[in-house]
Amino acid sequence: MATEAYNGGGWIATKLEWLINWGRKRSPWPLPYGTACCGIEMMCALAAGYDMARFGAERPSFSPRQADVLIQAGTITMKMAPVFKKIYDQMAEPKCVISMGACACSGGVFRTYSTLQGIDKLVPVDIYIPGCPPRPEALLQALLMFIKKTEKSHPIIHKKYSDLLVGT
Amino acid sequence: MDLKKRVEQCLGPESLVVAMTECQGDVSVEVPKRRLLEAMRLLRDTPDLGFDFLSDVFGVDNLDLNKPKKKPKKAEEGEGAEAEEPKEKGPLPPRFEVVYLLLCLERNERLQVKVRVSEDDMEVDSLTSMWKAATWPEREAFDMYGVRFKGHPNLKRLLMWDDFPAHPLRKDYPLEGQGEERHLIYED
Numbered sequence: 271m272a273t274e275a276y277n278g279g280g281w282i283a284t285k286l287e288w289l290i291n292w293g294r295k296r297s298p299w300p301l302p303y304g305t306a307c308c309g310i311e312m313m314c315a316l317a318a319g320y321d322m323a324r325f326g327a328e329r330p331s332f333s334p335r336q337a338d339v340l341i342q343a344g345t346i347t348m349k350m351a352p353v354f355k356k357i358y359d360q361m362a363e364p365k366c367v368i369s370m371g372a373c374a375c376s377g378g379v380f381r382t383y384s385t386l387q388g389i390d391k392l393v394p395v396d397i398y399i400p401g402c403p404p405r406p407e408a409l410l411q412a413l414l415m416f417i418k419k420t421e422k423s424h425p426i427i428h429k430k431y432s433d434l435l436v437g438t
Numbered sequence: 439m440d441l442k443k444r445v446e447q448c449l450g451p452e453s454l455v456v457a458m459t460e461c462q463g464d465v466s467v468e469v470p471k472r473r474l475l476e477a478m479r480l481l482r483d484t485p486d487l488g489f490d491f492l493s494d495v496f497g498v499d500n501l502d503l504n505k506p507k508k509k510p511k512k513a514e515e516g517e518g519a520e521a522e523e524p525k526e527k528g529p530l531p532p533r534f535e536v537v538y539l540l541l542c543l544e545r546n547e548r549l550q551v552k553v554r555v556s557e558d559d560m561e562v563d564s565l566t567s568m569w570k571a572a573t574w575p576e577r578e579a580f581d582m583y584g585v586r587f588k589g590h591p592n593l594k595r596l597l598m599w600d601d602f603p604a605h606p607l608r609k610d611y612p613l614e615g616q617g618e619e620r621h622l623i624y625e626d
Contacts, residue, residue, distance in 0.1 A: 348598075348599065348618075348620045349597070349598065349599050351620055352620070381613070381614055382613055382614060382615065383606050383611075383612075383613065383614065383615030383616075383618065384597075384598065384606070384615075
């Protein structure tokens with residue numbers, strides 16, 4: 271049936287989703303947004319020693335249009351906030367945000383007038399990494415968590431839409 | 439001749455010296471606010487001094503220093519403290535200072551020039567006509583303390599955003615802010 275694909279049980283739809291997820295999870299291109307010392311750890315994770323490219327983050331994308339994962343590594347000040355939001359808005363769906371380090375998660379030690387108290391006040395965050403700064407292994411774990419999350423995602427069958435169809 | 443005497447010889451006859459101190463070899467001179475440009479020109483153009491390089495401009499807030507002390511230490515200092523008491527009851531010194539750090543590249547000498555700025559009259563002459571290097575530090579002092587520099591070509595905030603309502607480095611401004619919010623507005 272034609273609606274079978276949208277109801278979520280269909281073989282074609284699920285296999286197509288599997289294929290898309292298979293492609294997505296093997297190429298999570300990061301957009302490195304390093305604004306503080308966490309940025310140094312991120313560079314370390316990207317470079318030869320830890321080599322994030324093993325997990326498909328082969329190409330740090332400095333254009334938000336071609337990025338899948340926004341890695342926010344470091345403090346966001348109130349002055350930087352509109353720039354950060356604009357860059358997030360420019361990313362194409364599906365997108366994911368990794369908030370790396372104490373400053374990005376909660377403002378960290380900078381409980382001041384000029385610091386944004388956590389980037390989740392501005393954009394939705396998928397994965398938080400604690401630490402000040404976190405080690406590169408922590409960033410790799412976050413990337414693996416993103417890959418696991420991708421495996422479970424439904425790029426074609428949107429749940430709300432299928433729920434609507436079941437109701438009719 | 440040492441630097442302190444030379445500066446005094448240069449500025450003294452014009453009665454441009456309000457106060458002068460030397461601490462660990464660093465000479466600091468306070469000049470009247472109204473005649474700042476005049477004093478700076480003399481310091482730069484007198485061949486004896488030749489302070490041709492402006493390293494920094496910054497503000498100072500002396501809010502807590504100016505507060506009258508609650509308990510004068512009578513027990514420790516005895517009669518000396520009592521003799522000083524009438525001085526404290528005089529008018530408080532102005533709250534703010536603007537400090538200029540000058541450097542003479544030829545002789546590698548440094549000089550600190552101060553002007554005192556009261557809260558009622560926050561206007562100081564800008565040094566941008568003499569040193570282009572003064573533009574950004576003066577903007578920073580305006581941003582953080584609210585000192586207005588007369589004659590500055592582009593006096594807007596340097597570090598905080600334009601709509602920020604306060605001057606955050608003043609001592610009576612709380613560290614965590616007063617709940618200022620940044621409203622994100624995009625132009626299409």
